[in-house]
Amino acid sequence: MRRRLLTGVLGGVLVLAVSAGCGIPDRTEVQVEQRGPAAEANWSLGRGTEPPTREASGSDAEAFVRNFLAAAAGEPDRAYDRVKRFITAAERAGLPEKQGSEVALSVVRLTDKPVIEPDVDSMKVTITVQQVGLLRANGMLVPPLATESTYEFRLVSAAPAVEDAGFYVSDPPNVLLLSDEALRRYYQSESIYFWSSDRTRLVPDQRYLASAVPAERRVSEVIRWLTAGPSEWLRVGVVALPDRTEMINNATGSDGRWEVNLDMPGADEQRLEQLGTQLAWSLPELDGTLEIKILNQSRKVVDLGEQRRSNELYAIDPNARRYCVYDGAIHSLTAASEPTGLMPVAAEVNHDIVTAALRRADDDVLAALVVAGGDGRQQLAVGRGTGVVESLLRGPAKHTVIGRPVWIRSDGGPPSGLVVADGHLYRFDGQASMRQVQLGLPGRVGAVAAALDGQRVALVVDGVLHVAAINWEGGVPAVGPVRRLATSLTNVTAVEWWAENRLLVAGSVGRPAIYDVSVDGALETPLREDTGSQVNHLAAYPTTQLSPLAGSFMYEANGVAYRSNPFERITRDQVENVTPPPAGESPGNPTAPVFLY
Known part of the structure; x- marks a missing residue:
């Protein structure tokens, strides 16, 4: 399957695909867009803005x-x-x-x-x-x-x-x-990148650069940020530059050629290659070359554009499809601007479904389904298939309530995901086995969402929004210490990751609402100021210009599903392959909307 790439977020970063190992892809059939939608750029008024006198x-x-x-x-x-x-x-x-x-x-x-x-x-x-x-x-x-x-x-x-x-x-x-x-x-939100704990992919870390800082100093500022290490909450999921790495003088250059001089212990070829990739993505607006010197000795010249092309970030299928649960089964949703969706789950197992997580893994489809039993309890079922999931493996236990599952990016490794069941967070794998995740935080877990990089999660605990990093060392994902975020929303009920450093969050501001919130909680924008009822389910297609569904999201409130772009109720008429109800009976409502990409 040909893939195009999710456009980067915050600062116009290109978002590209990472493969296992050192991040060098084994496939190159990609098309690259240079800019994300305007929503990503509106968070800052640009450089050169001085505060008032x-x-x-x-x-x-x-x-x-x-x-x-x-x-x-x-x-x-x-x-x-x-x-x-x-x-x-x-x-x-x-x-x-x-x-x-x-x-x-x-x-x-x-x-x-x-x-x-x-x-x-x-x-x-x-x-x-x-x-x-x-x-x-x-x-x-x-x-x-x-x-x-x-x-x-x-x-x-x-x-x-x-x-x-x-x-x-x-x-x-x-x-x-x-x-x-x-x-x-008066600040520009920026992403700098650190290698994941297993050194297979880059993970963004948010910083703020004053708009008044001259453009020629940006390279030096970014390198200082990298040498200072990642944010505290991310440390468990990423690796910093070697201890005692320091910049010698400021970075110099212009007109497509830059030079940086470092004191970097243990700077072998592999470390310099990885540093070059970090710098290329942390300086996305720069093209040309960057020469890395170690103690005044030239060690590597990086072609910044080529480094980004050959060390990519995220692979996303641009032909996203929208689905929902209708009458206990997954069905495709249609609209005039969207292609018809193929059914990802075979009819033999497509029943008794409450909610679902669907993801592509190369040419395969991963499905994590919450299914209802005759006793009123719920169970997780997991399947994988080429194009269509034809069989399911069921979890070891039944629960009173299971939330929407999420898949974690695994880059060709064994699939795994996270799910909330009866107020606790669980990790599940491709065999549907479930193990409880200890967060070191008291309270009832209400929802979970995973970032595209596979190293960060957002959590709702006792109605409060949190973020945490994932450590993949040993091949088993472990969720690190959580960081609480301050937002205007109270009684948070749902969260979804919909851009590199941005979250969709449903909660209350005196009335039920949906906000766009930065990963540190500092910047927020109302997207839906009154949803009418409490939102218990969010699903998003990450920000990109490569699809008619770019930057779209769907949600469920009071048993009714809605979509954005434009905001409207999802009706039965938009559900494919359903039998009309008998005469005199009202049609049911589509619920649990989900994207497949």
């Missing part, structure tokens, strides 16, 4: 507060000084000096409008916030340290007798605050 808001107190919460944005070595310019001269003089490397910004999400109350000679400002994370100078957003839900400070007039002279802050907060809106506006 104190004077920019004039006499508008609300605008001043908004600008004060953006003042720390930009290059870390000047963040402290930018904030100090907003503070009264008398209080500014008593503040200690800080180096850029010591600066960490408390990213907060305002949960309500700032309250600004006039006083005798000033205005009292109260902001109510959700703590999102701590943005370090190295571009890494780590879990928050602060626990405050409110901050108070005062505004005093810069010159009472002068119109539009603006304000200064008095009694400022004791931390450098940055609003999530300022993070979105």
